[in-house]
Amino acid sequence: MTMDSLDAVRIRGLRKSYGELTALDGVDLTVGRGEVLALLGPNGAGKTTMVEILEGHRKADSGQVSVLGYDPGKRERGFRERIGIVLQEAGLDPTIKVREAIELYGAAYPNARPAQELLEIVGLGDRGEYRAADLSGGQRRRLDLALGLVGDPDLIFLDEPTTGFDPAARRQSWETIAQLRTLGKSVLLTTHYMEEAQRLADRVVVLAKGRIVAEGTPDELASNDATSIVSFREPAYHETLPLPDCASVERGIVTFRTATPTRDLAPLLEWAAGRGMELEHLSVTRPTLEDVYLDLTATEEVAA
Numbered sequence: 001m002t003m004d005s006l007d008a009v010r011i012r013g014l015r016k017s018y019g020e021l022t023a024l025d026g027v028d029l030t031v032g033r034g035e036v037l038a039l040l041g042p043n044g045a046g047k048t049t050m051v052e053i054l055e056g057h058r059k060a061d062s063g064q065v066s067v068l069g070y071d072p073g074k075r076e077r078g079f080r081e082r083i084g085i086v087l088q089e090a091g092l093d094p095t096i097k098v099r100e101a102i103e104l105y106g107a108a109y110p111n112a113r114p115a116q117e118l119l120e121i122v123g124l125g126d127r128g129e130y131r132a133a134d135l136s137g138g139q140r141r142r143l144d145l146a147l148g149l150v151g152d153p154d155l156i157f158l159d160e161p162t163t164g165f166d167p168a169a170r171r172q173s174w175e176t177i178a179q180l181r182t183l184g185k186s187v188l189l190t191t192h193y194m195e196e197a198q199r200l201a202d203r204v205v206v207l208a209k210g211r212i213v214a215e216g217t218p219d220e221l222a223s224n225d226a227t228s229i230v231s232f233r234e235p236a237y238h239e240t241l242p243l244p245d246c247a248s249v250e251r252g253i254v255t256f257r258t259a260t261p262t263r264d265l266a267p268l269l270e271w272a273a274g275r276g277m278e279l280e281h282l283s284v285t286r287p288t289l290e291d292v293y294l295d296l297t298a299t300e301e302v303a304a
């Protein structure tokens, strides 16, 4: 155990199978101190398995895992006190008051943060005397976050923190989570929302079928894809329209991906100009992180 380990999480060659099924197939991953890392991947990719191993709730078959310098498998007290796990819906007594819930959870930690300070951090400063049952769904999730922060952890695990939120509640939560960065916390966030990863994460790791298939900052991942997306409204009478083979038409919009947009557009523009026609709604865009993610995981989704 080295308390001063530089990285919050360090995983090398992590493997885990359930019988015949390989859930993690040799994963290497590092989360730096103070870094917010988003773990993305389709259903069944192995995200929960990995996070549970890091939290000490599951045993790996092989590989090295270090969390804040500890072996999580040993579940040492010092380790448990320095990580915060934000669950979706902690099993709270619905009649308990918000402040009481935080104090109750805090009693288990030597350096618990004061309840009011936590309430302010998560934007529930005026809800301390409310009963848990009387909070809205979004407020309830903010209470879950406060409970995960009560022991003043160095590393926080956030499991799909905004699943099921309306757009306004999601934005509020993002602001709260973004504050964790200003507190200097390391965060490992699992999510299915690209926009969430893009907003919150310093780095994104895409897991598919137990392997890391891509890794980088949100911008790097999106720009690693050298293709552009060309689209325009399908013109009437276009039998001779010179399109690349990969073009498709959906709901009257022609779309294709190309690494050579200038070359592919030239004959199209010539075709339209020769007929005195506009290619309506013509656009050439770069793929979004979501496009890249869907490409990376498309085959895995079908196979899953």
Ligand SMILES: Nc1ncnc2c1ncn2[C@@H]1O[C@H](COP(=O)(O)OP(=O)(O)OP(=O)(O)O)[C@@H](O)[C@H]1O
Binding pocket: 018, 021, 022, 023, 041, 042, 043, 044, 045, 046, 047, 048, 049, 050
């Ligand atoms: N206790 C278990 N026993 C057997 N198989 C399991 C067990 N837990 C998970 N699996 C399988 O391991 C694979 C990885 O599951 P895991 O829950 O880690 O994926 P995930 O990426 O978290 O998925 P989701 O996005 O759906 O939560 C899946 O095929 C799952 O069915």
